Amino acid sequence: MFALIDCDNFFVSCERIFQPKLKNIPVVVLSNNDGCVVARSAEAKALGVTMACPFFKIEKMFRAQGGVALSSNYELYADISKRVMSLIQQEFQNLEIYSIDEAFVELKSSDRLYEIGLKFHQKILKEVGVSVSIGIAPTKTLCKLAIETAKKMPKDKVFVLTDEAKISEILKQTEVIDIWGIGKNTAQKLNFMGIFTGEELRLAPCGLIKKSLGINTEKTVLELNRFACLEMENHSQQKSIISSRSFEKEISQFNALEQIISEFVDSACLRLRQQHSLASGIIVFIASNRFHISQQQYQNSFLVPLPYPTNNTAKFLQAMKFGLTQIFKDGIFYKRAGVTLIDIQDQNLKQQNLLFSSEQNLKEQKLMSAFDEINAKLGKKTLYFGIQKSGQQYFIKRQFKSRNYTTSWDDLAIVH
DNA sequence: TCTGGGGTCCTAGGACCC
DNA sequence: TCTGGGGTCCTAGGACCC
Numbered sequence: 176m177f178a179l180i181d182c183d184n185f186f187v188s189c190e191r192i193f194q195p196k197l198k199n200i201p202v203v204v205l206s207n208n209d210g211c212v213v214a215r216s217a218e219a220k221a222l223g224v225t226m227a228c229p230f231f232k233i234e235k236m237f238r239a240q241g242g243v244a245l246s247s248n249y250e251l252y253a254d255i256s257k258r259v260m261s262l263i264q265q266e267f268q269n270l271e272i273y274s275i276d277e278a279f280v281e282l283k284s285s286d287r288l289y290e291i292g293l294k295f296h297q298k299i300l301k302e303v304g305v306s307v308s309i310g311i312a313p314t315k316t317l318c319k320l321a322i323e324t325a326k327k328m329p330k331d332k333v334f335v336l337t338d339e340a341k342i343s344e345i346l347k348q349t350e351v352i353d354i355w356g357i358g359k360n361t362a363q364k365l366n367f368m369g370i371f372t373g374e375e376l377r378l379a380p381c382g383l384i385k386k387s388l389g390i391n392t393e394k395t396v397l398e399l400n401r402f403a404c405l406e407m408e409n410h411s412q413q414k415s416i417i418s419s420r421s422f423e424k425e426i427s428q429f430n431a432l433e434q435i436i437s438e439f440v441d442s443a444c445l446r447l448r449q450q451h452s453l454a455s456g457i458i459v460f461i462a463s464n465r466f467h468i469s470q471q472q473y474q475n476s477f478l479v480p481l482p483y484p485t486n487n488t489a490k491f492l493q494a495m496k497f498g499l500t501q502i503f504k505d506g507i508f509y510k511r512a513g514v515t516l517i518d519i520q521d522q523n524l525k526q527q528n529l530l531f532s533s534e535q536n537l538k539e540q541k542l543m544s545a546f547d548e549i550n551a552k553l554g555k556k557t558l559y560f561g562i563q564k565s566g567q568q569y570f571i572k573r574q575f576k577s578r579n580y581t582t583s584w585d586d587l588a589i590v591h
Numbered sequence: 592t593c594t595g596g597g598g599t600c601c602t603a604g605g606a607c608c609c
Numbered sequence: 610t611c612t613g614g615g616g617t618c619c620t621a622g623g624a625c626c627c
Contacts (some may be wrong), residue, residue, distance in 0.1 A: 205595090205598070206594090206595035207595055207596070208593085208594085208595075210593075210594050210595055211594060211595055212627095213595070213596090227594090227595080228594090229593070230593080230594085231592080231593040231594075232594085234593090247595085247596095273626090273627080274597095274598090274626080274627045275627075276627080277627080299601040330594085355625095355626080356625070356626085357625085358624060358625050358626085359624090359625090360623085360624065360625090361624080361625085389601065389602075389624090390601075390602095391600075391601070391624085391625080408599095410598090410599095413596085413597090413598075413599095414599075415597090415598070415599085416597090416598090417596075417597050417598070418596090418597090419595090419596065419597080420595085420596080421594085421595065421596090464594090465594085466593090466594055478620090478621095511595095513596085515597095550607090592611085594610095595625085595626100596627100597626100598626080598627085599622085599624105599625085599626080600623105600624090600625085600626105601622105601623085601625100601626080602620105602621105602622090602623085602624105603620105603622095603623100604619105604621095604623095605618105605619085605620085605621105606617100606618085606619085606620105607616100607618085607619100608615100608617080608618100609614105609615085609616085
């Protein structure tokens with residue numbers, strides 16, 4: 176058996192821990208540049224605010240209804256997530272952290288499933304202050320189905336879904352688009368084949384599904400029939416690391432773009448080192464504003480392979496600059512840019528490249544450790560590369576950000 | 592005026608080989 | 610006139626997820 180533990184309205188719940196005045200009113204959390212809605216309280220959902228909706232379209236209505244909008248505070252959410260995950264680990268030993276606000280754990284079918292769920296829901300609420308929903312079922316896909324029911328429960332937020340008749344009953348009321356793993360495209364194709372409900376999908380012939388929609392959709396069908404195809408996974412080492420942003424104002428100068436992208440490289444490389452990995456390639460991408468259709472549209476990316484795997488920011492900066500030179504075009508107003516580090520491997524399992532002695536690699540790694548230690552001790556960007564701008568970055572708008580209650584001494588909550 | 596960011600996996604087709 | 614057949618590996622892009 177699997178259990179899926181998912182924090183309710185996670186970003187909003189994090190904010191409410193330290194701002195109780197936000198309880199019982201409509202609250203939304205916005206993406207970078209205060210662009211889109213990425214989390215909604217139950218009250219905001221009730222006002223009809225949809226996920227990923229551009230905030231400017233609903234701002235007037237939302238505020239008129241007494242709603243509060245907050246910029247995203249990822250430091251806070253990451254820290255609260257860490258607390259939740261560590262409690263899950265204490266309780267269930269092995270867990271799969273599936274996203275910032277949800278995790279899978281394994282249970283035995285002989286366990287007292289509902290009681291375990293309920294107890295754990297109460298524990299998280301008491302010790303961290305966020306409410307979690309828990310869906311328990313024989314496959315991950317059915318856990319996702321179960322948790323939808325759990326979230327609708329007024330109080331206990333736990334739902335166990337094992338019985339075939341019950342699964343069938345719920346699937347009859349579920350459209351295929353709402354099944355985990357079925358997206359817009361697949362749903363359209365299924366509809367074309369005459370399959371509209373989850374139950375129709377469950378009973379569809381596997382061979383046909385595999386042939387026309389691929390192996391993933393076939394797995395989904397099997398999972399709906401209680402055959403577990405998706406196992407627990409380990410996400411502790413990412414296989415790629417992305418750092419990208421939309422800018423508040425568009426940029427057309429090469430130098431300005433290069434300077435900003437160097438910040439992305441810096442941040443991606445830091446994360447690379449924090450997970451004790453090396454990467455051997457970097458993709459640079461740039462794009463114009465896709466919503467300004469009157470402007471000339473352009474987007475492009477370039478992959479620069481490195482001669483050997485490294486975690487040395489300087490190497491990635493050089494590669495980025497080369498890549499950017501290949502794709503940069505004059506006369507374009509760039510709105511978005513970013514980098515992806517690829518071909519990531521564990522730094523302790525490194526394949527030696529014959530051209531470079533392990534001594535050189537060791538030197539580079541020591542250099543970067545020193546770099547990171549200094550910045551950890553004396554503050555971010557105490558040391559930085561010449562291509563970067565000094566000081567913090569001010570090119571994104573975060574007008575309504577709350578304090579870093581749990582990660583900054585200056586921002587600790589004040590008790591009156 | 593204003594529209595996010597970060598991931599994973601699969602697959603078709605190209606390049607290359609014999 | 611007419612131009613094989615079988616295989617592997619890699620990669621860009623698609624589809625999906627939160």
